Amino acid sequence: MKLIHKILTVACLSSAALVLGLAQADDAPPAVQAFLDNLQRQTSAKPAYDSLKVDGGNVTIINLTLTKEAKDNDPGLSVKTAQLDFTGITDQGNSLWQIGKSTFTNTSVQMTGKDAALSATIPAASAEGWYIRAVPATPTPKDELLSSLTFANKMTSGPITINATGQMLTIDSIDTTWNGDPATGAGKFSLKVNNLAVPQATVALFDTGSVWKQLGYDGLNFDIATDGDLTSNGDTLGYAFNLSLAGRNIGALSLSAAVDNLPVAAYAQMLKDQTGGRGIDFATLSPQLQNVDIKGGSLRFDDASITKKILPLAAAMQGMDEKVLLASIPPTIQLTLVQLQNEALTKQAVDAVTAFLADPKSLMLSIKPAAPMKLLEFNALDPAKPGEAITKLGVSITANQ
DSSP, X not given: OHHHHHHHHHHHHHHHHTTGGGGGOTXXXXXXXXXXHHHHHHHOOEEEEEEEEEETTEEEEEEXXXXXXXXXXXXXXXXXXXXXXXXXXXXXETTEEEEEEEEEEEEEEEEEOSSOEEEEEEEEEEEEEEEEEOXXXXXXXXXXXXXXXXXXXXXXXXXXXXXXXXXXXXXXXXXXXXXXXXXXXXXXXXXXXXXXXXXXXXXXXXXXXXXXXXXXXXXXXXXXXXXXXXEEETTEEEEEEEEEEEETTTEEEEEEEEXXXXXXXXXXXHHHHHHTXXXXXXXXXXXXXXXXXXXXXXXXXXESSHHHHHHHHHHHHTTSOHHHHHHHHHHHHHHXXXXXXXXXXXXXXXXXHHHHHHSOSEEEEEEOOSSOEEHHHHHTSOTTOHHHHHHHHTEEEEEOO
């Protein structure tokens, strides 16, 4: 999982990583310098380049190299790009600038660490309508947040080729969109990773039992999509998102969640921890998060033929007839869920799984409290009474809807 996470990190963040090396460009215009200062603050990366040319609202950087040494569990990073072009730079006032278009040509990325090594090549990437904000000498949490977010109407990167420990993977493209208010950060965004292709040789490394091959897959192809809506209300935020991992001719696993009254300071710290390569320290942030409202969420699986392929194989592995296996699943689920002490949910689950197995389309677990529940209330739920918690959270299980 660590290797796959690093691969996706390089793929999804490659466009932004390309410009990290500009952080010490003292001769850059204010808009570019502001962006570089923000990234320098977050990454502590050391850059080098052959030349920087300024022509009115346009900037060109030749042969940029960014090097960051490995430290503890954080991998070393090297980014090289032949040419970066920033065109149509305009001053929006209040230390806010917009870069009309940014292009990155012939970029390579290398990551080396204790448990993995990978490289990626990106022939071309671009961003349009990119907003940049300068950070004051003593920034507030909101300043920190706005400087760390990427506000670009459109970004694209690809195709991308990744070599991970001798195995080749490819991505057709990564596309993002954003539509909102750069002054507050509020707005809607989307990101799509199109066709992450994993060849059979790479699949075999983690599929030692050849299960995927027995199911008829010579390789795996994934599409990753996420979208979100960030709303701003003074010192708090509302955030709703959807995330989907879809395996072509397999199925799609989707996650969604929505919260409100999220403190700006806490959200800024979460982003800072992530960009710094650290995990989010929820224990430290817990006091700030107690009044966050949980509005709901869901976990959903949409089948695209994998279920009908798995059932006969699973039955054969257990030495039983497929019909016997199908008949045994609902009672097993019922016995498993009895400990949750909620008869209504247990019946819903058994009925939903039975319907799904008969006609595999979708299976979904939803959380929707009657009214938004504060995290403080959630933490106060009695773990010895899971049935009551399930009712208060509005947990339900449905199939084929």
